[in-house]
Structures are given as C-alpha cells and as structure tokens.
Amino acid sequence: MSKRLLAPLFVSLVVLATVAGQAQGQYTPWHYWTLLEPAVMDEIIGEASGETAYNTIMETGGYNMNRPASQYGTGTFYEAQYIYDRLVEYGLPGADLVRFPGGETWDGIKGELWEVSPIRQKLASYQDMTAMLASGSQNADVTAPLVWGGRGTAEELDRIDVAGKIVVAEGSISGIHQAACIERGALGVVSISNSRPNFDPLQIPWSGIRSRGGGGAQAKFGFFIPPREAEVLKRRLLAGEEITVHAQVEATTQPYELQDPVAYIPGTDPDAGEIILSAHLFEGYTKQGANDNKSGSAGILEVARVLHTLIDEGRIPRPKRTIRFLWGPEFSGTGPWVRENKELMEKTLANINMDMVGEWLTLNKAYMRLMRTTYGQAHFINDVMENYYRYVGEANNERIQNRSGFYKVPRRIVAPTGADEPFYYSIETHYGASDHMVFNDWGVQVPGIMMIVWPDQWYHTSGDRIDKSDPTQMKRVAVIGAAAAYTVASADDDMAIRLAGEIASNGTRRLGHQLVVAQGFLNAATAETLADAYELARAHIAGTVMAEKETIESVLQLAEDQGRVGGYVEEMQGAIDAVGDAHRAGLAAHMAVTAARLGTSPVRVQQTDLERRASRIVPRQTALVKRDGYTGWRQHLQAVPASVRTENPYQGISTGELQLLIDGRHSALDIKVMLDAQDSELNDLQAVLNYLVVLEAAGLIEM
DSSP states (O other): OOHHHHHHHHHHHHHHHHHHHHSGGGSOTTOOOOSSOHHHHHHHHHHOOHHHHHHHHHHHHSSOOOOOGGGSTTSOOHHHHHHHHHHHHHTOTTOEEEEEEEEEEEEEEEEEEEEEESSOEEEEETTTOGGGBOBTOOOEEEEEEEEEOTTOOHHHHHTSOOTTSEEEEESOHHHHHIIIIITTOOSEEEEEOOSOTTTOTTOOBOOBOOOOSSSOOOOOOEEEOOHHHHHHHHHHHHTTOOOEEEEEEEEEEEEEEEEEEEEEEOOSOTTSOEEEEEEEEESSSSOOOIIIIIIHHHHHHHHHHHHHHHHHTTSSOOOSSEEEEEEEETTTTHHHHHHHTHHHHHHEEEEEEEOSOOBOHHHHTOEEEEEOOOGGGOOTHHHHHHHHHHHHHHHTSOOGGGTTSSOSSTTOOOOTTSOOOOOOEEEEOOOOSSTHHHHHSTTTOOOEEEEEEEOOTTTTBTTOSGGGBOHHHHHHHHHHHHHHHHHHHHOOHHHHHHHHHHHHHHHHHHHHHHHHHHHHHHHTOOTTTHHHHHHHHHHHHHHHHHHHHHHHHGGGGGOSOHHHHHHHHHHHHHHHHHHHHHHHHHHHHHHHHHHHHHTSOOOOOOOOHHHHHHHTOOOEEOTHHHHTOTTTTHHHHHTSOHHHHHHSOOTTSOHHHHHHTOSSSSOHHHHHHHHHTTSSSOOOHHHHHHHHHHHHHTTSEEO
16 A cells, blocks of 8 residues: 555544544443453452542531631641541551641621611621621621612612611622722621522522622621522512611631641562552631542542552552652642642652542533643653543443343442442643642642542532531542553563553544544635644644653653563553654645635745744753752842843743643743643744743753
C-alpha cells in the first residue's frame, strides 16, 4: 500500500477508535482491566468500607453547628481532633496534628429574629440553623419595622425610607447590606436568597456581610430566611402590612490556629519518592459541609485505613514509595504545610486531592469527575486515575450483553447500606479552586489532580448535610483513591512500561478528540478568519502531541532500568508522533475543502519573523522559583519595576500555565502553541515573549 493511501486510512482508523472510546456503549462488555493485578484489587475492594467513611462524614460534618468557643485560641477544633484520633486508632505511622499561626475569625454566639407585631412568632434563629445568621453580623438588640426592598438595588432602596428600619429583600445579602445599611442607614437586613428555589426551597447560602468603602460605617447584621418560609412574609409586606420585629445578635471575634492532621504509610525505599493524598477539613470555621468537604476528608482517611490494614496484615506487599496524607484548612492550612516541607515536595511524584466526593450521584443529578492536570504538568497520574474511574464505572454497569449470566454487573462495588446504581463518571480537563492547586503552584510543581462530584445541588448552602451522602459512593471513592495511590507507590519497571502503553492508548483517543475540535474551528471559520482558525486548529494537534509525549516520558520517574523503560517510552512516543502526523495531514485536507467552500485560497503555513525568533528562545527556571516553596516566587515577581511591566504588557494570557511550561526544553513558540492547545482562542505571541522578559527581570528564569 502506498504511503499516500496509508496516512488517510490511519486517520480514519484513529477517528473510529476515538469515537468507540468515547461512546461508553462501545466498550468490550467482557473486558475490564486495572493496572493493578486482580488479586490486589480484590483486597482493596473488599476492605474498603463505605459505611466507615460515611460515619466519618456524620461525625465531623453531619449537621450545621455553632462551634464552641473552647475550640478557638490554642484549643483544638473538633474535626482535627477526630481525624487525629482515628489515625492513632488505626495505627498510622507519623500521625500528628501540626499547627501553624492563624489569625482572627468571626464567631456567632446568638442570633434571634422575632416578629412582635401584629403577631409574635420566630422568623430566624442561629440556634435552629447557624447559616441563618450572616457571618460578620455585629451585636444588636433592636426593635424596628420591616420594609420590603425588592432586589435590594440602589434604585429600589432610593424609592423608600429605609433609615432606622430592617430591610427584607431578595438577592445577595452582602450587596443588600452595603446598599441599605452602610449607605442608607438601615439597622439590618433579611435576605431571601436561594440559587435553586425550585429544587430545594429550604436551603440558604453560607454567606456574610461587611462594611465596604470608606466613611467608617460599621457592619450591622443580617439574617437569612429560607424561601419557603419567607414567601408568606414577602406577600404580607407587599400587601402593605406593617410588621415589627425584635432582632438580637451576639457575636465576637476569636483567635485561631491552622491545624493539619497528617500521617503516612512508609515505603521500603525512602529515596524512591512519595505520593500524597489531600483534602480540606475546613472551609472557614463557621461554614459546615458534609460534602464540602467532610466527604473528601473521610475519603482519604478511609484510603489510609484500607492501605495500612492491607499492608500491615500482609495481604498486599508494602510498596517501595511512601504514601502520605494531609488534612487541613483549604489553601490556608495546606499552603503552610507544603511550604514547610519543601524537601518532601521534591520527592513527591503526584497529589490526589479529594474535594466534594461523597454525594449520592442520582439524588444530586451529578457525575463523579476527574479534573486532570494541565499540559504544564503533563503526568502519568492522570492516566492512573482514569484507569480506576473507568474500571469502577464500566464494571458497575449492567449491560444487555451480560443479561443472561450471573454477572450482569461485572464487578459490583456496593456498600451494604448504600445505593445500588451505576457509577456515573466523567474524565475532564483541568479545574482549580481546591488544594491540588497548592501542589500545582510554580513554587512546588507536584502534579495534582482533583476528584469531585458536580453539580452539587447543595453547594455552599445549609442543605449540605449527611442525608445527601451515599455509602456506596464513598466506598467507590476509597477504592479509586487507594488503588491509584498504591499503583504509584508500588510501581516497578514492568508497571512503568504497562502505564506508558496505557497512556499511549489514551493519548491516541485524546488526539482523536482534538482532531474533531480542530475541524470544528475550521467549520466555523469565514474567509477572513480561516488563517487564524487553521493556526488554532494546528496548535490543538501540535500542543497535544507534545503534552502526550511528555506524559509518557513521565513514567521514567518510576523506572529503575532507565534503558529498558526508556526504549519502550521512545516507541510509544513515536506512536503518538505518527498519530499527530496523520492528524495534521487530515487537518490540512479539511482546511483545503473549507477554503474551497468559502471561495478563498488554502492557507499557506509560513513562520513569521516573530515566530522564528520565539523558536530560538528557550527559557529555563532559576533556583528562585522553588527556593521559598509555595507562592514564594511571587515576591520576586512583585519586585519587578512598574516600568518593565509597562514596556512589556502581557494581559490576556494564562501566566500560571505559562510558568509551568517553562522547562528548559520548550521554546517560547512551543509554549505559545501549548497555551493555544488548551484555549478556544489564539494567544498573543508577543505577550508570551513580554511575560518571559518580566520573569527574567525578576530573576526567575534565564533565556
């Protein structure tokens, strides 16, 4: 067969394989595989207890509570003590409760809102629901009339006299408080706020108030009333009924420490590296949340118990790499611990972060999602996680092909008191906003992924309680986390080779998806935009090829025989190159027919002078980037003179991702292409070059 015929055929085969891989119904109904051997998986699945994890959620965040004053200052927060006590009970080595300096936080003591005229009834109570009293509310004991404020906008409030009254309005309590109390003299506010009133008319948001702007005005107070209960109050006010209420608020500020429970399972080789699992145990000290994030905290605790038990009892071999566990306040507690343990971070291969993992999926209308790393952190941890997501998802799915046998559900993973339902999952691109971003920070550079359920219908509301959680979901989460962590910790050369092959297979599928995306850019182009669309389309192929090859290469971190594993890595990288070449040929053909359809000439690809210059610039990091650990690089960047920034504008590009792409091998042009490959629009090459100049001025890179 001629080479001219071979390339289009290869494109067709790859596209077909991609479509089959993305359509879950096309999975082979009799083949379910994991990176770990079946005997090890059986032990992990059997030992994992959804009920144990569920009970941890119940014990640490099953309901909304007013935290006792004794837990502040130098006291110990209940949740931190509970996790630490379980670690000691389970016999985890290195169990400790690490403390860092904190600050001060608002602490509610009492909040009562009673109608006193024309009838007497309780409208809101901090004792009933702690979320009813807005954080930041200040001491008050006032009797005043209620007034309806609509949406609480400036225009609505200007039409009524709110001074000396308590404003009831729909919308953000912070904005209503600012407009009504700080700017117009109201005594306090009552908010009717719920982003999902048709789904759950009882939930109210965790939110707060403060005084913004100058003038010295102090914050007042704010209450929330659930929409179901507030509907009658709203109608009464709109009908012109005069309602008087008595509001009592007691609050103070409390000093606090940042408290991080930690533990580890030691590997047999202290120099072989580590993997770390993290979850934030606190999200402030007022807000409570069973799913966000007592579920993630319970999840990694169960992983710790399962793996320690199996290893301690000799049911699975002790891995050569250490598995470490970290709980703490989101960002504020994880950051100091990571910064204090820079040497450990240098040995850490990857981070698995669990955030909001415990929701009953069908009740929440949600998927269990894997948020991958970016191309700047191309790493095998993504494919390790995907392997176990896929296994749990596909093996807990009753297929019609298997309906007549005993194993309609091929590998049933269900908790005794949990839901018996499929595992709905989704493998997705990077998303931040949790503690894995501490590890992905430029000053740390540990590739971190996030496990998360989304959507969460009770996210950041009073409804985030234990009744929304599911023991089966927690068992499956523990199985995935334990299997993935043990895979990395126990990996030898054979596992590195097996993993490289899996990455190449998944990479072929991901490249097939990028080909479809790239064709979509061309399909949407006009004659005037075709050239830019083709550049963006080509970048989606080229940038992904680079990222996939680097992902395969990352398995060398697990290898002892670099020659043996390295040879296989090169073969798999060659396979990715071949797919990329075939896709580029197919994309060129698609561009040509698109140009003909638009009545314009095909795009001629020619490097500009700026691109040629950028291709010769290869930045590399200096020691300053990681010297001070997490976010330590920022002080050097902030010290760059304003004149340098003005002369080198870089707005509009993802500077965080650009930093991670600086590895001493990528040229400035490569960096631009890899940014484009993760975007829906082209990045400005000059802005990329300008930011490199600023980083160089900060002493963070050399070029």
